[in-house]
Amino acid sequence: MKKQIVLFLVWIGALFPTMAHKYALVIGIGNYPDVDYGWCTINGNNDIAIVQEMLLANGFKSDHIFTLCDANATYNHILDNLAALTNKLQQGDRVYIHFSGHGQQITDLDGDEKDGYDEAWIPYDALQEPTSYYHGEKHLTDDIINKQLHLMRQKVGAAGSIVVVIDACHSGTATRDISDSSIVRGSTAKFTLSAKPLPFTQERPIEWISIAACSDDEVNRQCRVEGNHYGSLSYVLYTLRHQLSNLTLSALTAKLAQQVTYPLVARPQTPTVEYSGSNQQLVFP
Numbered sequence: 001m002k003k004q005i006v007l008f009l010v011w012i013g014a015l016f017p018t019m020a021h022k023y024a025l026v027i028g029i030g031n032y033p034d035v036d037y038g039w040c041t042i043n044g045n046n047d048i049a050i051v052q053e054m055l056l057a058n059g060f061k062s063d064h065i066f067t068l069c070d071a072n073a074t075y076n077h078i079l080d081n082l083a084a085l086t087n088k089l090q091q092g093d094r095v096y097i098h099f100s101g102h103g104q105q106i107t108d109l110d111g112d113e114k115d116g117y118d119e120a121w122i123p124y125d126a127l128q129e130p131t132s133y134y135h136g137e138k139h140l141t142d143d144i145i146n147k148q149l150h151l152m153r154q155k156v157g158a159a160g161s162i163v164v165v166i167d168a169c170h171s172g173t174a175t176r177d178i179s180d181s182s183i184v185r186g187s188t189a190k191f192t193l194s195a196k197p198l199p200f201t202q203e204r205p206i207e208w209i210s211i212a213a214c215s216d217d218e219v220n221r222q223c224r225v226e227g228n229h230y231g232s233l234s235y236v237l238y239t240l241r242h243q244l245s246n247l248t249l250s251a252l253t254a255k256l257a258q259q260v261t262y263p264l265v266a267r268p269q270t271p272t273v274e275y276s277g278s279n280q281q282l283v284f285p
Contacts, residue, residue: 020092020160022058024065025085026051027078029101029124031070038128042183043222043229044100045069047167050230050238051098057241058284060096073101075123075138082148089155094284095162097149100231103168103220104128106139118142119216121168153207161285162208167231169213169220183222183229206274209249209283211237213260214269221265232265250279 030045048067055065066085068077082097089095105117120126120139127134145164152162213220213233223232230238236259240247247255256271275281 020094021088021090022055022060022064022094022096023085023088024055024060024096024098025068025081026055026065026096026098027068027073027100027121028098029070029073029122032102032122032124036127037125039102039122042102044102044167044231046229047098047100047231047234051100051165051234054238054241054244055096058245071124073123074125075140078121078123078140079144079148086148086151086155089152089160091155091157092159093156094160095152095156096165097163098165098167098234100167100234103166104139105216106136106141121145121166149208163283164208164210165233165237166210166212167220167233169218205276207276210272210274211252211256212272212274215272218269219267220269221267223264232260232269233271236260236264245282245284247283248280249273249275249283252283253279 026048028044028046028048028051030043031041032039034041048069052062052065052067056062066081068081085095099121102122104120104122106120108118118141120136120141122128123138123140126136126138126140130136149162149164153160156162211233213231221232222229223235225235233256236256237244239259240252240255244252253271253273256273260271261268
């Protein structure tokens with residue numbers, strides 16, 4: 001009898017596999033430390049609420065959306081939350097990672113960047129310039145992020161999906177213009193290390209969908225809507241929230257090009273969408 005029950009449960013499990021879950025980690029930093037760190041105040045923290053609303057409209061449950069804001073978004077806290085999220089994942093799960101904050105280029109030491117510089121997310125506790133005691137240890141480089149994303153890909157498998165949104169500058173100027181729409185997220189000052197980088201070999205493969213507010217050599221400007229400041233990419237994704245589940249990557253790329261532009265932002269920038277596979281795959285399958 002017990003054997004029959006076990007076989008029945010196995011049969012049921014085959015017919016009705018565990019449902020995939022949707023998880024998100026949303027990081028928003030606006031109020032960077034104002035002493036010695038070198039980063040101006042932006043409004044990355046404002047993006048959290050509109051990104052949450054966008055996710056809820058696309059089937060994410062509120063208790064599966066995790067957030068890190070301002071002082072909580074340190075280097076260690078971000079990595080710890082990425083690792084904790086990875087541990088939760090199962091085959092077929094959907095993952096969304098969002099970073100709104102400053103961005104900066106830093107010397108590439110492993111030869112995977114043609115221009116010799118990695119792109120980095122700037123956590124709350126990272127400095128803008130090298131010092132006698134800081135050598136970029138808390139810059140979240142694309143190498144570090146990619147390593148964690150590859151672990152996530154192994155957990156969710158081919159049936160799962162990963163979307164990474166970066167509403168930050170890879171280059172730009174961390175100053176405020178007279179116009180509010182000229183507030184940008186990043187620094188033209190590259191974080192240059194004394195160590196000699198390795199010669200370029202090849203770029204790391206991408207196994208997820210990556211959506212960035214601008215190309216590596218452009219400035220990412222914030223936008224102002226009804227008196228509130230948001231990241232331009234975050235805001236446009238929010239306005240598209242009821243369309244995203246039916247949008248292909250090709251269609252999304254076109255819509256971002258049409259909308260992340262003047263008059264929403266003061267000057268042109270080029271949102272980029274990178275992925276493996278077909279451009280006809282859905283953003284939120």
